[in-house]
Amino acid sequence: SSWFSHVPEAPRDPILGVTEKFLADTNPQKINLGVGAYRDDSGQPVVLKSVREAERRVAGSHFMEYLPIAGHRQFCEDSVKLAYGEDSPVLKNKQVAMLQSLSGTGSCRLSAEFQGHWMPGSTIYIPTPTWANHLNIWRDAHVAIEQYPYYKPETRGLDFERMCDFLSKAPAGSAVLLHACAHNPTGVDPSTEQWRELSQLLKQKALLPILDCAYQGFASGDCDRDAQAIRIFAEDGHRMMLCQSFAKNMGLYGQRVGCWSIVCDDEKEVKAVESQMKALARPMYSNPPVHGALLVHTILADPELKKQWLGEVKDMAERIISMRTLLRQNLEALGSPLSWNHITDQIGMFCYTGLSPEQVDKLTAEHSIYLTRNGRISMAGVNTNNVARLAEAIHKHSA
Numbered sequence: 001s002s003w004f005s006h007v008p009e010a011p012r013d014p015i016l017g018v019t020e021k022f023l024a025d026t027n028p029q030k031i032n033l034g035v036g037a038y039r040d041d042s043g044q045p046v047v048l049k050s051v052r053e054a055e056r057r058v059a060g061s062h063f064m065e066y067l068p069i070a071g072h073r074q075f076c077e078d079s080v081k082l083a084y085g086e087d088s089p090v091l092k093n094k095q096v097a098m099l100q101s102l103s104g105t106g107s108c109r110l111s112a113e114f115q116g117h118w119m120p121g122s123t124i125y126i127p128t129p130t131w132a133n134h135l136n137i138w139r140d141a142h143v144a145i146e147q148y149p150y151y152k153p154e155t156r157g158l159d160f161e162r163m164c165d166f167l168s169k170a171p172a173g174s175a176v177l178l179h180a181c182a183h184n185p186t187g188v189d190p191s192t193e194q195w196r197e198l199s200q201l202l203k204q205k206a207l208l209p210i211l212d213c214a215y216q217g218f219a220s221g222d223c224d225r226d227a228q229a230i231r232i233f234a235e236d237g238h239r240m241m242l243c244q245s246f247a248k249n250m251g252l253y254g255q256r257v258g259c260w261s262i263v264c265d266d267e268k269e270v271k272a273v274e275s276q277m278k279a280l281a282r283p284m285y286s287n288p289p290v291h292g293a294l295l296v297h298t299i300l301a302d303p304e305l306k307k308q309w310l311g312e313v314k315d316m317a318e319r320i321i322s323m324r325t326l327l328r329q330n331l332e333a334l335g336s337p338l339s340w341n342h343i344t345d346q347i348g349m350f351c352y353t354g355l356s357p358e359q360v361d362k363l364t365a366e367h368s369i370y371l372t373r374n375g376r377i378s379m380a381g382v383n384t385n386n387v388a389r390l391a392e393a394i395h396k397h398s399a
């Protein structure tokens with residue numbers, strides 16, 4: 001018999017499984033609300049004009065040599081400036097250790113590995129619910145996981161009180177994973193005031209914030225506004241980790257370009273920490289790919305191109321925001337007795353509709369509308385052509 005006859009088939013990824021089923025459906029009216037990638041109003045994937053221009057400039061201009069283990073240094077510096085802010089004191093004081101990562105997932109994985117190595121025995125606190133891969137990532141890094149309350153089904157909003165209460169009981173030296181903006185899957189974010197309170201709470205209780213920032217610019221359309229949590233925590237003097245992804249905000253999904261950074265005490269500490277960040281990356285994949293980092297660097301380092309890109313992120317965010325309004329209007333116009341305020345209150349790529357798994361099954365079986373069974377819809381899949389049909393189906397099964 002084979003060496004592998006004892007290997008059972010792993011369960012399908014719940015998110016990627018939705019797309020597989022969508023592709024197999026022959027209904028021409030089918031709607032895919034599972035995709036975590038931006039689509040334009042005709043349902044097509046988008047390559048940003050600023051990215052095409054960067055591609056044109058980069059093409060044929062560079063060697064195919066390896067990057068260093070920590071990746072493209074200039075790219076990392078551009079990237080952390082975008083997050084912490086141009087005039088950020090932690091950057092001015094050279095307190096930030098950084099490394100080019102394999103997009104947001106790679107940054108999270110390295111954060112988890114770093115925690116496992118250098119904060120042995122510590123726990124990671126992860127919100128309920130969260131992007132399902134967070135749980136896989138910290139589990140595979142052998143870090144103990146606790147889940148804190150985050151979402152309140154009754155209000156379809158933030159359960160701030162229970163969240164703070166739970167976190168205040170976490171042992172000092174634990175880490176807390178926070179979605180920097182556009183929480184996935186709920187679309188529910190703390191307000192500015194609540195971020196300030198959270199920052200104080202984590203400080204008082206000696207908890208390490210790990211901010212996962214996969215949607216900067218994509219939530220509000222404004223990269224500075226979407227970085228508010230990062231900047232509040234940095235300003236309050238936290239030592240923290242930050243996981244940045246350029247998948248969504250630059251549409252570079254398949255290029256796997258991200259940046260992982262750690263705010264340290266001083267330059268000396270940065271040197272040691274950065275050397276250990278590299279020591280984690282080296283045995284996993286040696287060094288990151290070059291092309292995507294060059295694209296991002298080309299855009300962020302050129303004021304004109306950066307301006308164009310900021311406009312394009314804003315356009316994507318605004319299309320999504322306008323689809324939220326339209327979906328809510330359509331539901332209200334159908335005479336739905338339920339409240340749909342949460343559709344427009346929530347932010348980012350996703351809307352947590354409150355539909356039950358059984359209701360989701362009906363949307364799929366009867367209307368060829370595909371979404372995850374937790375009732376999460378990707379707003380990117382909604383457009384002016386399908387919103388009426390979507391609203392009717394939701395109305396029919398939620399009434």
Ligand code: PMP
Pocket residue numbers: 036102103104105106131179184212214245246247253258
């Ligand atoms: N974190 C969150 C919260 C996400 O939603 C995603 C993308 N779905 C990621 C991280 C990672 O994405 P990527 O690895 O493509 O950058």
